[in-house]
Amino acid sequence: MQSETIKAKRLTWSNVARRQVSLAQIVLSAGALGVLLLAYAVSAHFHVHQQLYHYGRTWLKGNTAAEKNIWLPDFHVVIDAKPLAPDVANISGITYDYDNDRLLAVTNKGPMQLLALDANGDIIARYPLIGFDDTEGLAYLGNGRIVLCDEDLQQLDIITLPTQARPIHVEEAQFIALLINPSNQNKGFEGVTYDPANDRLFAIKERDPRQMFEVSGVLRSIDQGRLQIKIADRLDWITKSVAARDLSDGYFDPRTGHLLLLSDQSRSITELDGKGRFVSIRSLLGTFSDLQNSAPQPEGLTMDHDGNLYVVSEPNLFYKFSKVPKQPVEEIRP
Numbered sequence: 001m002q003s004e005t006i007k008a009k010r011l012t013w014s015n016v017a018r019r020q021v022s023l024a025q026i027v028l029s030a031g032a033l034g035v036l037l038l039a040y041a042v043s044a045h046f047h048v049h050q051q052l053y054h055y056g057r058t059w060l061k062g063n064t065a066a067e068k069n070i071w072l073p074d075f076h077v078v079i080d081a082k083p084l085a086p087d088v089a090n091i092s093g094i095t096y097d098y099d100n101d102r103l104l105a106v107t108n109k110g111p112m113q114l115l116a117l118d119a120n121g122d123i124i125a126r127y128p129l130i131g132f133d134d135t136e137g138l139a140y141l142g143n144g145r146i147v148l149c150d151e152d153l154q155q156l157d158i159i160t161l162p163t164q165a166r167p168i169h170v171e172e173a174q175f176i177a178l179l180i181n182p183s184n185q186n187k188g189f190e191g192v193t194y195d196p197a198n199d200r201l202f203a204i205k206e207r208d209p210r211q212m213f214e215v216s217g218v219l220r221s222i223d224q225g226r227l228q229i230k231i232a233d234r235l236d237w238i239t240k241s242v243a244a245r246d247l248s249d250g251y252f253d254p255r256t257g258h259l260l261l262l263s264d265q266s267r268s269i270t271e272l273d274g275k276g277r278f279v280s281i282r283s284l285l286g287t288f289s290d291l292q293n294s295a296p297q298p299e300g301l302t303m304d305h306d307g308n309l310y311v312v313s314e315p316n317l318f319y320k321f322s323k324v325p326k327q328p329v330e331e332i333r334p
Helices: 002-046 048-061 218-224 235-241
Strands: 076-083 091-097 102-107 113-117 123-130 135-142 145-150 155-160 174-177 189-195 200-205 211-216 230-233 249-253 258-263 268-272 278-283 298-303 309-313 317-322
Touching: 091 145, 091 189, 091 309, 102 135, 102 298, 135 298, 145 189, 145 200, 155 189, 155 218, 200 249, 211 235, 235 268, 258 298
Parallel strands: 091 135, 091 298, 135 189, 189 249, 249 298
Antiparallel strands: 076 317, 091 102, 102 113, 113 123, 135 145, 145 155, 155 174, 189 200, 200 211, 211 230, 249 258, 258 268, 268 278, 298 309, 309 317
């Protein structure tokens, strides 16, 4: 009788142990599943899997049409993180003024101003901006005109630059507002670029959702006094071809007809062809590029007539990239 009791106890403890092991396995399996789901959610949220795919595709495929592509992997850093000036903060966009062979940059805070720069990032003129709300990007339109994008108002302001540096007042601007998917959380229009041959403005919305609108006929309507404007939503280009968390600026290249799109949070530049198809990608992370350190908050990009690529990053950093053979990098820090 005693042996049967001992045997029964052993069976009971064995069953308890099995249940504990099974429970532990369930907990571990649930934990592993939770980690996998979290990893997938993070990957989807930040487009990590898409970025890895695009980087791999760029590296494996190579430049199959050198005469047609900008091809971002060919660019080497020439000026790395040069501060524009001690009193310049919140740099938010840059464009190339081909009529005067100079760069134009804009800030969106204290004080808000338009800066004329040379090719080395040195300031040659200042235009204080009076009455503007939140200037986040700009593009040169030709004949002394520029367009500024206002993030909060989701508005494109077109102004003619004065021949001499002076304050520019918001009342001088003509504008078009695109109140589509407006944002009250500082996620509106971040960038703008211009296709002069087809009179197309590309207005770039930061996120939630990432969007790009193609606005055709604005300058023609202003110049001819006859309203003929078309607006197209290029969301499909962004969705299928841009693996980035957000969008902070864009540049239309008239030589190739391709678009460059900049991302602040993903610290990357993506090249699209004229139909919105992916072409190439470049990182602005120090670990995965020739930069000494990651660009902290890349906000604007443009190219000049020699094919040099320029990027500006908050708070006030200037980068220059070139396709020429690698040379000593100018790295100037505070």
